[in-house]
Amino acid sequence: MTDALLATEDLTVRFGGHVAVDHVTCAFRPGEITAIVGPNGAGKTTYFNLISGQIPASEGRVLLAGEDIGGLSVAARTHRGIGRAFQLTNLFPGLSVLENVRLVIQSRRGMGFSLFSMADSHRELREAAEAVLARVRLADQASQKVAELSHGDQRKLEVALLIALEPRVYMFDEPTAGMAVDEAPVVLELIAGLAQDTGRTVLLVEHKMDVIARLADRIIVLHNGALAADGAPDEVIASDVVQEAYLGRAVQHG
Amino acid sequence: MSLGALISGDRPRSRLLAAALIAILIGLALAPFLFPGTRSVDTAARVCVFIVLVASYDLMLGYGGIVSFAHTMFFGMGAYGVALASVHLGRGFDALALGSLAGALAAALLAALIGLFSLRVRAIFFAMITLAVASAVAVLVSQLSALTGGEDGLSYRIPRALTAAAKYADGKVLGVRINGKLVNYYLVFTVSLILFMVLLRIVNSPFGRVLQAIRENDFRAEAIGYRVVAYRTAATCLSAVAAALAGATYAIWLRYVGPATTLNFEIMVDILLMVVIGGMGTMYGAVIGATLFVVAQNYLQTLLAAAGAALAPVPALPLLFNPDRWLLWLGVLFVLSVYFFPTGIVGRLRQRQ
Structure with a gap:
């Protein structure tokens, strides 16, 4: 996949004996909005941390436009074009x-x-x-x-x-969580527009299915740290693995 | 150049504070005329030097959130630079300039070394390292008496043009002799003023804003692309250079250096108190804190003696106001000021608007 802007190859991190992210190989193309879904503890935020560099990977590579950035510091990755927003508000x-x-x-x-x-x-x-x-x-x-x-x-x-x-890679972690109902659409509109600039891609960790349905061109599902499904939103949402691993739980809670 | 540019756009944001700052500036600018006498001019020179010393510490602590116990070491490096140069090169302006530069350079190098070595890890580790290095240097200075004069320190001669022996006018002007000592005071005043303005500019520069961001949230600062270690190290170096230059200035004024005047850990504690009393992360806090503290240090004993004499007829009270109790009263003043002004005097004045 030479046209990938960002790619991870066998990206893995272990905390003691626990494998938090398990050999995730995935490529993200420019112009695409990819939603990353999965139950709590599936490794979504950890996967983000590995890409933006807050946590060093145990194994595997992170490629930005073909270049291995796995050894770089957070600040250096930021200057190469990896941009990250945080799930818990993290401001000055x-x-x-x-x-x-x-x-x-x-x-x-x-x-x-x-x-x-x-x-x-x-x-x-x-x-x-x-x-x-x-x-x-x-x-x-x-x-x-x-x-x-x-x-x-x-x-x-x-x-x-x-x-x-x-950045070239926008990484949002539940951007509309805690936002007022009338304000969320403004932000979603903005995010939708970001991928349209040439040479950019958007990664989005999100729980809300309506947000995903509206924004995402593609969904990847993480389950126990591993890539469980990858495809167009309607296919993935309909697939057994998602119904079982993720939506099933959401329905029970809802 | 506009006033705004001189103070780098950092408005006092309190009328009372502005008035106090102007009063201090005028007081120091005209100190030899307003407060004639060796002791008061000595105090004024000490205030000038300590304003720079405390402001440079505030750059690190108040803006960068870096706790260091090595500030007197950097101060001492500048002072000993001037002393050693004057002793070995002989009296002269070249020795003063060379000594100041060498001291500042050495301070910057040592600061960079400590910073790169320990600022990567947690802040407490840096504080510990600075404490260890500063103690080691203090011991070294007192042991290497052949070079440093040990506990006795070094006395040396400065250019005649800066001493009382040089007369620039016959008689007195406004009751003050126009001699080299006066020129020396204005050298101290001018260098201190310039250094303070440079520090004020640095904290209001894009770099200063990055330091504040790192203090607020170093994790996010890194994530928006700032190499936190590099910025913290740079702040430490700049602070060390300013402290060393303050030390060099003080050495030119005193014509003597010794552990007690420059390297002592007591001075380190004084600096901390001055920053906290004045208000951390405000720069103007250094001016207020240093002025109040140095003046109190120098005149509390006199004040107590007067109070003791006035209270002589009352039993027991004169004991409390004995001049020897001045440290007790300084302690009381400190506790009160921290209790009533937790954000420092400047912070408190700004709250009132």
């Missing part, structure tokens, strides 16, 4: 909303080591940050401290940080 709480986004744009432009200029004098950074905030409809909260934001707005900012990074 003491700084303003605008500053959170500005920091991302500043990183992308490699300006972190600018020592003797005034941060506020870089208008282009501020304007780019304001544009991103407008896209997630947080423009009015720009000067507020993150710690003072509502949970839903913090979730939106979490998405905004990833959008501001403009």
